[in-house]
Amino acid sequence: MPSQFAFKMEAAQQVNQADALIDAAIEAGQGYGSQLSLVGGSENPRADYLRSVSPPIGKNKAMNRLAVIYENNDKTAHAVQAFIRNQGDRSFSLRPFNRFATAFTEWWLVPTTGWPAFKYGKLCFHKYPRASDGVLYTGYYVEKGLGEQLVGLPDIQKNHTIQRDWRWSEFVNWASKGKIDKVVEQVQNLSQTNVRVLVEIHAFNKVPAPDTERSTPSDTIEFETAALDTRWQLIQPGQDTLAKFNGVANIAALAKGIITDKDMDYFWMDLVIGIRLHYGNSASPGWSASDIWAKALQPWIEFVR
Numbered sequence: 001m002p003s004q005f006a007f008k009m010e011a012a013q014q015v016n017q018a019d020a021l022i023d024a025a026i027e028a029g030q031g032y033g034s035q036l037s038l039v040g041g042s043e044n045p046r047a048d049y050l051r052s053v054s055p056p057i058g059k060n061k062a063m064n065r066l067a068v069i070y071e072n073n074d075k076t077a078h079a080v081q082a083f084i085r086n087q088g089d090r091s092f093s094l095r096p097f098n099r100f101a102t103a104f105t106e107w108w109l110v111p112t113t114g115w116p117a118f119k120y121g122k123l124c125f126h127k128y129p130r131a132s133d134g135v136l137y138t139g140y141y142v143e144k145g146l147g148e149q150l151v152g153l154p155d156i157q158k159n160h161t162i163q164r165d166w167r168w169s170e171f172v173n174w175a176s177k178g179k180i181d182k183v184v185e186q187v188q189n190l191s192q193t194n195v196r197v198l199v200e201i202h203a204f205n206k207v208p209a210p211d212t213e214r215s216t217p218s219d220t221i222e223f224e225t226a227a228l229d230t231r232w233q234l235i236q237p238g239q240d241t242l243a244k245f246n247g248v249a250n251i252a253a254l255a256k257g258i259i260t261d262k263d264m265d266y267f268w269m270d271l272v273i274g275i276r277l278h279y280g281n282s283a284s285p286g287w288s289a290s291d292i293w294a295k296a297l298q299p300w301i302e303f304v305r
Contacts, residue, residue: 066193067278067286068136076136076292077107077125083289092123092304098211106214108141109297111304116210118143118159119166121303128276129198129220137196138292139187139274140300144168144258146204147265155205160268167305168259171271174303175255183299184225184251184273190295191275197223197232197251198274201241201267208268218267221245223254241267 070076074096081094093113098105109123124141127134145162162168174180184195200217208214221243222236237246241263248254251273258264275296280286287295 067280069286072103073125074102079289121167134279144269172255198272
């Protein structure tokens with residue numbers, strides 16, 4: 001059985017291999033020269049190269065459609081759990097949002113046997129909400145509860161209000177110190193695709209209830225991070241309450257803005273940082289559980305608590 005050290009070394013080697021591929025592509029001028037001719041030079045050729053091509057990088061068009069060998073969230077989540085248990089890690093429990101419709105409901109790997117586990121950072125397996133075909137969205141997940149001052153109001157459950165031991169405050173601290181950006185860059189290196197940051201909010205009286213169909217969020221905002229660059233691209237602008245965050249440039253600014261905005265006390269928030277992978281099957285080429293773990297999930301381990 002591979003040791004934890006060996007497992008981490010393999011992930012580190014994948015990062016180095018990804019960097020070598022980028023450098024080789026730049027040297028060969030794959031799509032880079034035309035980009036430079038437009039911008040008149042570059043202070044960061046690696047970042048500009050990655051923005052000049054459609055991620056992931058490379059001439060192999062099959063790479064433009066990253067996929068997994070599993071048909072849905074249920075099979076993906078169980079395969080990943082089985083893989084990490086075979087590596088000797090039994091610290092995670094696997095939980096679905098809706099136990100009665102498990103195929104494409106959200107699944108989480110949580111660092112506790114208790115449930116619900118609102119207060120914890122988690123690893124997630126979601127169906128990407130705005131794709132016309134099936135796309136898995138997997139990565140890191142953290143929740144912000146309602147403001148404590150709402151306790152006692154009608155339709156407010158106490159376990160929906162944020163407490164001192166919730167990981168949200170720690171997440172904001174990690175983001176302000178640049179720790180989250182570092183993991184985003186690591187995931188981009190390993191997966192060779194861009195990372196999406198998705199925020200959905202629900203009004204205080206419409207917090208999503210487990211074992212039901214997900215209700216439509218009150219507002220949504222989504223960003224994409226360009227590989228090896230901290231600048232964000234706005235994919236889905238906020239239309240109402242979240243519109244004030246449309247111009248934020250990184251995760252630190254977003255997290256700080258949310259925690260200091262008193263309007264957010266009246267909303268439940270789900271924040272996901274992950275990558276998108278098409279569903280597939282065992283007969284098609286794609287990522288196995290070990291790939292999903294090493295390239296999309298393991299880098300987040302420090303924050304899953």
